[in-house]
Amino acid sequence: MFSKILIANRGEIALRVIRACREMGIRTVCVYSTADRDAAYLQLADEAICIGEGPAADSYLNIPRIIAAGEVSDVDAIHPGYGFLAENAHFAEVCRSCKIEFIGPPVSAMAAIGDKVACKRLARKAKVPTVPGSEGEVDDEDKAIQLCRKIGYPVIIKAAAGGGGRGMRVASNEVSLRAGFRQAQLEAEKAFKNSTVFIEKYIQYGRHVEVQVIADQHGNACHLWERDCTMQRRHQKLVEESPSPVLNQKTREELCASAVRLIKAAGYYNAGTVEYIVDEKNNFYLLEVNARIQVEHPVTEMVTGIDLIREQIRVAAGEKLSFTQKEIKQNGHAIEVRINAEDPARNFAPSPGVIEELRLPGGPGVRWDSHVYAGYRIPPNYDSMIGKLIVHRPTRAEAIATVKRALGEFHISPIKTTIPLQLQIMDNDQFLKGTVDTGFVERVLLAK
Ligand code: MV4
Numbered sequence: 001m002f003s004k005i006l007i008a009n010r011g012e013i014a015l016r017v018i019r020a021c022r023e024m025g026i027r028t029v030c031v032y033s034t035a036d037r038d039a040a041y042l043q044l045a046d047e048a049i050c051i052g053e054g055p056a057a058d059s060y061l062n063i064p065r066i067i068a069a070g071e072v073s074d075v076d077a078i079h080p081g082y083g084f085l086a087e088n089a090h091f092a093e094v095c096r097s098c099k100i101e102f103i104g105p106p107v108s109a110m111a112a113i114g115d116k117v118a119c120k121r122l123a124r125k126a127k128v129p130t131v132p133g134s135e136g137e138v139d140d141e142d143k144a145i146q147l148c149r150k151i152g153y154p155v156i157i158k159a160a161a162g163g164g165g166r167g168m169r170v171a172s173n174e175v176s177l178r179a180g181f182r183q184a185q186l187e188a189e190k191a192f193k194n195s196t197v198f199i200e201k202y203i204q205y206g207r208h209v210e211v212q213v214i215a216d217q218h219g220n221a222c223h224l225w226e227r228d229c230t231m232q233r234r235h236q237k238l239v240e241e242s243p244s245p246v247l248n249q250k251t252r253e254e255l256c257a258s259a260v261r262l263i264k265a266a267g268y269y270n271a272g273t274v275e276y277i278v279d280e281k282n283n284f285y286l287l288e289v290n291a292r293i294q295v296e297h298p299v300t301e302m303v304t305g306i307d308l309i310r311e312q313i314r315v316a317a318g319e320k321l322s323f324t325q326k327e328i329k330q331n332g333h334a335i336e337v338r339i340n341a342e343d344p345a346r347n348f349a350p351s352p353g354v355i356e357e358l359r360l361p362g363g364p365g366v367r368w369d370s371h372v373y374a375g376y377r378i379p380p381n382y383d384s385m386i387g388k389l390i391v392h393r394p395t396r397a398e399a400i401a402t403v404k405r406a407l408g409e410f411h412i413s414p415i416k417t418t419i420p421l422q423l424q425i426m427d428n429d430q431f432l433k434g435t436v437d438t439g440f441v442e443r444v445l446l447a448k
Contacts, residue, residue, distance in 0.1 A: 075100060131287075
């Protein structure tokens with residue numbers, strides 16, 4: 001087992017990894033930027049090394065500086081968290097070439113699933129349902145037109161090297177297809193240095209349902225059931241829950257089993273998430289695979305009782321999974337609401353600054369994962385999430401009631417947060433009935 005781990009991240013996920021390490025008797029090294037010099041979690045790490053100024057390029061994205069910090073502090077492994085370098089195969093390679101274990105999947109698996117066209121090919125082989133569309137890359141506008149006459153509109157053009165909503169364009173007819181196709185190629189080249197695009201039937205009014213998976217280096221692979229993340233704004237998740245309110249048990253089991261087949265076919269190990277779109281008839285189709293731990297992992301931790309960060313560290317150290325598939329049950333219902341320092345009255349513009357007053361919720365079923373404290377200055381350099389409220393109760397109705405009760409206990413001033421939007425969601429009868437889709441927040445909730 002590792003004796004010292006470097007955490008190449010910041011904020012709540014850095015604190016989350018420190019917590020797992022402390023319980024495992026593993027020493028921790030935190031790297032931080034000058035913008036994070038007052039972060040309280042740095043006091044909980046055994047060592048803290050300032051690696052640069054606020055901009056991520058000078059700190060949390062700076063591979064030479066992170067590796068140098070790992071070498072001078074003589075760490076055995078690096079945990080990348082999520083975002084930043086978490087899915088950067090080059091970073092994983094550099095770590096391992098410096099005899100520092102990267103707590104994540106093998107580079108070969110990152111490549112197999114990172115290219116969305118290759119991933120779909122692997123999915124077909126593993127009998128995982130994929131969205132009808134192009135066999136592979138579409139590199140010619142006229143071929144795109146021919147294809148879309150066959151699959152029918154609306155369609156979605158996606159960058160093979162994209163993900164998380166970047167490099168995607170929906171087209172509802174030939175005119176918008178011609179415009180969208182060229183634009184998508186240009187954007188993909190610019191954003192990913194790879195202009196490869198492919199086309200799929202656009203599943204309108206679908207739900208975003210993802211499966212948590214984890215595999216060790218001894219051939220054991222398990223799913224930890226699903227999370228429903230349909231409530232999103234501009235591809236930023238707002239609410240995540242497990243179980244999904246729309247899946248019937250048969251679909252649930254087929255969906256989760258298909259996710260395990262896919263990661264086995266990819267030769268994947270460590271934690272990952274297989275994303276699907278689910279249509280109104282409970283048909284599910286693969287969207288993409290995320291080769292990292294995700295923001296919303298606590299939802300799965302609450303319903304399965306498994307500490308996912310601890311399992312990641314154990315698997316990276318070559319140990320077997322602590323459980324078998326049949327031991328993993330979904331108990332009760334968990335809901336996570338993300339609290340962002342954004343101002344709903346100003347179209348969710350970031351609202352950085354000092355948190356002068358902070359009163360937090362508590363009581364039965366309430367978990368608050370956050371690094372902030374009264375007096376904390378929210379730096380403007382990074383994303384605006386200041387914490388995650390996770391609630392775990394026996395039923396969905398009780399979980400929603402507890403989310404509302406807990407949200408009402410927050411007092412965060414003077415910065416603005418997304419709490420009012422979260423309360424609006426918890427009061428919305430389509431959310432309560434489970435009849436919302438991926439476009440609901442923007443189309444209905446925020447429509448002027
Ligand atoms: C789709 C889709 C519907 N049909 N693909 C969004 C980012 C990445 N996970 C893939 N995504 C989607 N791909 C097909 N063929 C719906 C989504 C999607 C989405 C799309 C637009 C606006 C918000 C969305 C939220 C979740 C998923």
